[in-house]
Amino acid sequence: MEQVIANGLFTGAQYALIALGLTLIFGLMNVLNFAHGQMFVLGALFAYTIFNHIVELGWFLGMTPWLANILTFMVALVATLVFLAFVGALFERFLFRTVIKRSSRDESTMLLAAATAFLLDALLPMKHVFGELSHSLPALIEGSFSIEQPWFSDTPFYMPYSKVFIGGLALFLIAGFMAFMQYTKPGRAMRALAQDKIAAQLMGVHVDRFTMLGFALGAMLAGGIGALIVTITNIGPTAGSSFSIKAFIMVMIGGAGVVGGAIAGGFVLGMMESIVPTLLAPYDLANLSDLIIFAALMIFLSFRPQGLMGKPWG
């Protein structure tokens, strides 16, 4: 039981980060960024590449492996964040902004977002980019934390140290992002922009500037979480769209455009993915768990479209 909950929390933290970026972009620009999953994959593979390029430097300097790993990873993570923010800003500036200005319908951005998703799907597996193979980083820290006799179950509880580390980092990023949105001037400006564009302009907020910042931040979060997850599981260059769909689901569970909702949605889906298969396993139905989760969500959304904490609107 503890194992299941811990796994759920771990996955939930990762998911929450993906959903946060998506909901931010949606809230600010009313754009459903179909390429969000691709941004995530880009971040993962970029971090992987950077890590492998510089990890030997640490060994060369005579550091102990785990320290070298962690330092290298932190460098790779920061590089990924910067790179993805840059990519996001470019996307907004040169693609979305132009199309939003020229198009007579809001929904046109969906087409553009889908096209950018296709483009990334096509570019990432190319020979000179990342290649077709899936990659993952070796465990950053050896060993694991375990409890032989947990309180609620018979099987021992087990959590690798690197998972603890990555989960901690994810929580740290979430907290950092929330604090940024809540307590800083740019964060406040972005929230204002999401709630009332005209009123925000009347306060002196440059819409273009902060929309770009928002898109950059959203992409950055997606890429950052990609970098975190690539240390745990294999990520292939075409895995993007399945993550996009999951991210959409999380955003919908919590309520579109609501920061708190994205986090709630992430944890709910993470927990469900961890708990449902466990509950179904005794009946030999574990392979139905995805179906059950998705169907349950559809039913939930049909009756509560604004999600857990969203505003009802359409």
Next chain:
Amino acid sequence: MKVKPHTESGLKTWVGLAALVLAMGLFYFGIPALIAQNPEVYSRYYTTLSGIALLSMASAGVWLTFYIGRINIGQGVFCLFGAYISGILVVNYGMNFWYSAIWAGVICSLLSFLIGLPILRLRGVYFAMVTLISTQVATLVVQNLAITKQGRSFALPPPAALTLPGTDIVVIPAFTLEGAAVGFYFAAITLMILTFLGLYRLVNSRIGQLCKSLQQNEELASSLGVNIVWLRLVAYAISCFVGGVAGAFYGAQQANLNVSLFTVQDSVNFLLYCFMGGLNYVVGPLIGTITLRLGWDQLSPTGEYQLAIYALALIILMFILPNGLMSLVEEGKKWFIRPNHRQKLQSMSAQKPVKTVAKSAAKKRPKTAAKTAPKSNKGRK
């Protein structure tokens, strides 16, 4: 506010009819004649084009849901279910394919009632997302049922002959393995033309007008006594019927069903076809499907670059024509109408400066300036 010459609607009808006749001539005679020039090379186009015709049908369904103000990313569900329903009826129950396709459509529209009742209340992205998720659910359903063979290969025989009920008179001959491609081509374009004619009829009917009012303002429409729940359900059911039939034919044409026949990707594609064609015209989805699908097909020699080039082309198209290919027509119209319109604007503003007298007379007797100006304006409007 648009300035319309009186003859426009009459002109439109004639242009439309001429285009229809031309298109039918092209599809029924022109293309077969072209392919007959060099059958070895070109006959694969029968398959490509019938695929396009069927997909454009499904997109027409998506377009119809757009018409009632809903972004539908779930047409893949009904295409997939349609294909499997027809396949199961043919293989497991020995039904004639042509009947099974109709049953596929009917069952899909019944299903759409069940799904539609709760989800059609949603709007905007919420509807879009729920339908997107529904495609994922459909994929998972097919993967987990024994009757669909877990979504792995499900072989279909070519369609048997269709006879008039109770007689031996053959309406549609049985498809042979070699002739199936040609047979499906004619079946598909016939269905496509019927679909778009039906759609055109629907849009220009009273129900179509009501749907349009839904797109603009649901509260208002319902306050005018329109039963919007029913209207939306019917429109959605029609959309799903078309999707189911298209799926059934598409599956039969492939002669082999599997779960990846229609995925989330395809649901998104239907949406793209509609966008790319243009949402203001009935033929939008047709134009969009032909352009994108044929373009995609022509790019196949580029191998690993196919998707990249396709995506780039999409992005460039978005830049040039953000409102779809059919917006070209609108541009053209504007180009014809503009001289007239511009003249009107000029005549309006030319007289303006004359009546800004108000301020000067301000202080004591404020009445002076009121008089004629507003009235003369009103008169001109």
Next chain:
Amino acid sequence: MTRILDFSNVELYYDHVHALRGVSIHVEQGETVALIGANGAGKSSILRAITGIRPITSGEINYNGKRINGMKACDIVPLGLSMVPEGRRVFPFMSVRDNLMMGAFTRHSKKEIRETLDMVLGRFPRLKERYHQPAGTMSGGEQQMLVIGRALMSRPKMLLLDEPSLGIAPKLIQDIARSIVAINRDEKVSVLLVEQNSRMALKISHRAYALTTGTIALSGKSADLAKDERVQKLYLGGEV
């Protein structure tokens, strides 16, 4: 006195609707000027033109001797021109505090912002009671106080108010009218007030313009206008 706002010969279209037909108005330093008129007469269009939300077709808008037509809305605020939009438009999911802080978005000195905040909270004590509450949960009158306070947070030299009495309990209209007068007097802020409640508008303003279908129909001292029989008939609901 100097002219703080000079709005001359402005034409404005919404698509094909001719909303302003060569309108000229001006506001002197320290003045309260009211724009009255029926729905669709073009009052709000004037404010939208000034704040740059709607581009004008022709004419010129000068503020403090600087030409501001063609500038973006977000660049006009720092010049000291602050708008209270129609329908209140608070940021509903943000706290009262955050709403007010958004008003000071273009300012940088923490200390000065603090001082303005104290001034605004002193003027509208209600806001202090609701300081941490989401703005969307407040009553219409409270929200109106909040948006006026928010506009003051930028330390404007001129305040543009769009229908501040719309949809507000009659008792609170008095309060808001009083605070507009006080702001104009104490903070030396010029006010351009758009109102459908002409009686209130004429009472608290120095001068007024009456608009009909995109043109100025009448203008003059508010006290004179209030006595004018046409105004009484058309805008003050006197007997027809």
